[in-house]
Amino acid sequence: xxxxxxxxxxxxxxxxxxxxxxxxxxxxxxxxxxxxxxxxxxxxxxxxxxxxxxxxxxxxxxxxxxxxxxxxxxxxxxxxxxxxxxxxxxxxxxxxxxxxxxxxxxxxxxxxxxxxxxxxxxxxxxxxxxxxxxxxxxxxxxxxxxxxxxxxxxxxxxxxxxxxxxxxxxxxxxxxxxxxxxxxxxxxxxxxxxxxxxxxxxxxxxxxxxxxxxxxxxxxxxxxxxxxxxxxxxxxxxxxxxxxxxxxxxxxxxxxxxxxxxxxxxxxxxxxxxxxxxxxxxxxxxxxxxxxxxxxxxxxxxxxxxxxxxxxxxxxxxxxxxxxxxxxxxxxxxxxxxxxxxxxxxxxxxxxxxxxxxxxxxxxxxxxxxxxxxxxxxxxxxxxxxxxxxxxxxxxxxxxxxxxxxxxxxxxxxxxxxxxxxxxxxxxxx
Numbered sequence: 015x016x017x018x019x020x021x022x023x024x025x026x027x028x029x030x031x032x033x034x035x036x037x038x039x040x041x042x043x044x045x046x047x048x049x050x051x052x053x054x055x056x057x058x059x060x061x062x063x064x065x066x067x068x069x070x071x072x073x074x075x076x077x078x079x080x081x082x083x084x085x086x087x088x089x090x091x092x093x094x095x096x097x098x099x100x101x102x103x104x105x106x107x108x109x110x111x112x113x114x115x116x117x118x119x120x121x122x123x124x125x126x127x128x129x130x131x132x133x134x135x136x137x138x139x140x141x142x143x144x145x146x147x148x149x150x151x152x153x154x155x156x157x158x159x160x161x162x163x164x165x166x167x168x169x170x171x172x173x174x175x176x177x178x179x180x181x182x183x184x185x186x187x188x189x190x191x192x193x194x195x196x197x198x199x200x201x202x203x204x205x206x207x208x209x210x211x212x213x214x215x216x217x218x219x220x221x222x223x224x225x226x227x228x229x230x231x232x233x234x235x236x237x238x239x240x241x242x243x244x245x246x247x248x249x250x251x252x253x254x255x256x257x258x259x260x261x262x263x264x265x266x267x268x269x270x271x272x273x274x275x276x277x278x279x280x281x282x283x284x285x286x287x288x289x290x291x292x293x294x295x296x297x298x299x300x301x302x303x304x305x306x307x308x309x310x311x312x313x314x315x316x317x318x319x320x321x322x323x324x325x326x327x328x329x330x331x332x333x334x335x336x337x338x339x340x341x342x343x344x345x346x347x348x349x350x351x352x353x354x355x356x357x358x359x360x361x362x363x364x365x366x367x368x369x370x371x372x373x374x375x376x377x378x379x380x381x382x383x384x385x386x387x388x389x390x391x392x393x394x395x396x397x398x399x400x401x402x403x404x405x406x407x408x409x410x411x412x413x414x415x416x417x418x419x420x421x422x423x424x425x426x427x428x429x430x431x432x433x434x435x436x437x438x439x440x441x442x443x444x
Contacts, residue, residue, distance in 0.1 A: 021153065022227045028148045028219065031212050032157065035141055036164030041205035043168035043299075044175060045105060045198050046135055048112075049074055050274045051295040052176075053128065055282065056112075056191050060121045067279060067402070070128055071271050075391030077132030078139075078384055085137040086381025090245075090374055093215035094144035097377070099206055101137025106202045108134055113195035117188070127195075139384065143377050146368035147220030150230055155314045155321075155365035159307030162357070166303035171201070173292045180288060190288065220373035245375040247382045254428060255318070256370050259363035260383050262322050262421040266359040267387040268394035269329045270352050272414040273336050274298070275398045277349045286342060294346045301353025309358050310365070318362040318369075323425050325358025330418040337411020390417070 053070030081101075089097035108131025115123035142158060149157040172194075179193035224230050250256040277298065281291045313321040328351050335348025364380065371379040394417060401409040 022150065022230055024149075024153075025226050027213075028226065031148060031216065031219075032145065032160050034208050034212050035145060035161050036167070038205040038208045039141070039161065039164030040168040040171070041201045041208065042102060042105070042135075042138065043165040044171040044201060045109060045131065047169070047172035047292070047295060047299060048176075048194050048198065049128070049131065049135075051278050051291055052191050052194065052288075054275050054278045055288075055291075056116060056124060057121075059191065060116070060119060060124055067275055067398070069125075069396065071275055071398075072392045072394075072396040073125060073128035074132040074135075075267075075271060075388045075394075077129045078136040078388035079392060081133045081136050082139075082384035082388060083378060083381035085140060086143070086377035086379070086384075089140045089143060089217070089377035093217050094140055094147065094377070095209060095212060095215050097140045098138050098144070099209060101134045101140070102202055102206045102209075103134070104137065105131050105134030106199045108132070109195045109198040109202065113192045113198075116192035116195075136384065136388075140377060140380070142364055143368075143380050144216035146364065146376065147216040147373055148226075150223060150227060151369050152314050154368050155312075155318070155361050156307060156310035158361050158364055159310035162303040162306035162361075166300065166306075169296050169299050169303070173289065173296050176292045177289050217373060220376070245371075245378050247378075250367070250370075250379060250382055253370060255366050256379075258319070258421065258424055258428065259322065259366040260386055261424060262326050262359050263363040263383055264387045264390045265326055265418050265421050266329050266356045268390040268417040269333055269414045270356050271391040271394040272398050272410055272417075273329075273333050273349055273352045276336050276402075276410055276414070277345065279402065280336065280345055281342065284340075284342070290342070294342070294349060297346055298349040298353040301350040301355075302357050303353075305354060306357050306361055310361050313358075313362045313365055318366045319425070321358045322362035322366070323422060325355045325360075325362065326418050326421050328352075328355030328358065330355075330415055333411055333414035333418070337408055337414070 050071060053074070054067040057070045058067050085097050085101065088100075108127050108129075111123055111127030111130060113127075115121075115127050141161060145157045145161040146154045175194050175197055179197065180190045182188075183190040183193045219226055224232065250260060274295075277294060278291055281294060286294075309321055309325075332348045332351030332353075332355060335351065336345050337348075339345060339348065363383065367379050367383055368376055394413070397413065398410045401413060
């Protein structure tokens with residue numbers, strides 16, 4: 015009897031590492047909140063154009079497109095920790111550039127800062143790969159939930175910093191959108207310090223699960239003595255489970271890119287303060303992270319697709335609420351639902367890809383997924399501003415709804431063809 019379908023006790027060393035990952039996320043997660051809710055407002059303030067508001071989110075996505083696969087290659091070659099620490103160091107530099115861009119009223123510095131910060135945080139996303147490395151296949155989705163718990167705990171940091179610096183900036187006659195970025199490096203250094211305590215590198219654990227989980231039996235594909243096949247990005251698209259996972263993740267990421275821009279602009283249009291906007295974005299992020307553990311458990315128990323596609327549908331509903339409802343409460347509910355739907359799709363998609371890739375290929379596989387998601391996010395974020403400028407808010411909302419439809423159609427086609435299994439032990443990515 016094999017045990018890769020049975021929950022095994024999690025080793026103390028793995029528990030320690032996942033706690034350290036979560037603590038690091040507590041320190042560093044605030045930065046992405048700043049990028050998403052301050053970014054559009056900063057871009058409008060420096061350019062004076064609503065059509066460029068989405069450029070900030072687009073730059074974050076563009077930076078992810080540039081670095082996701084190369085960083086995956088680095089972590090597959092040298093280990094997860096070096097890649098993540100390098101990313102956080104880059105994010106620290108980017109945060110300083112962003113802070114000074116507002117003080118110097120420089121759109122060029124703002125663009126450069128967003129790119130540098132985005133590349134750094136995208137590299138740090140290899141923590142997801144590190145989390146899946148340390149757990150057997152039937153526990154990977156909930157492992158991503160444990161990691162996201164740190165991001166959830168870190169959500170309270172962003173509004174606290176913004177509200178505190180808002181009053182302080184007024185007393186110092188300083189730009190209130192610059193000061194949070196200049197405080198962020200202190201938190202990033204704290205997160206980096208915590209990550210240095212992780213031992214051994216998660217990739218070492220992933221390559222030797224039998225050593226860390228007594229009684230674990232690897233699936234036949236991994237246990238085979240045959241030489242390991244080279245990584246193939248196209249293999250991810252040839253296999254139906256990973257193809258559906260990537261398309262679904264892309265759809266949710268594009269939807270969320272549009273909605274994050276819309277939320278700030280809609281609430282600002284209705285006269286809400288930076289503090290109120292930050293709370294709305296905090297609840298959006300709560301949707302992204304608060305339910306990842308139960309969503310992960312569901313994905314491990316009843317299958318990846320049973321979580322993946324309801325997640326896509328939920329982002330569609332959320333986009334409708336953000337765009338077509340007039341009150342703060344309904345807009346915030348909509349942005350929360352977009353975050354919740356993204357969480358389900360992201361956890362299930364990441365676990366699916368990890369299931370179908372060997373440990374030494376996993377960083378690149380997740381990198382391919384992130385690169386495609388970043389590509390569609392760039393397009394979505396960049397068209398949001400012009401759509402709003404030319405046709406008003408509803409046009410961008412309709413775009414957010416439309417991008418969520420393709421994976422639902424693909425799922426319907428798979429069901430019609432009788433291809434409903436997403437079992438991790440059989441499909442291959444290479």
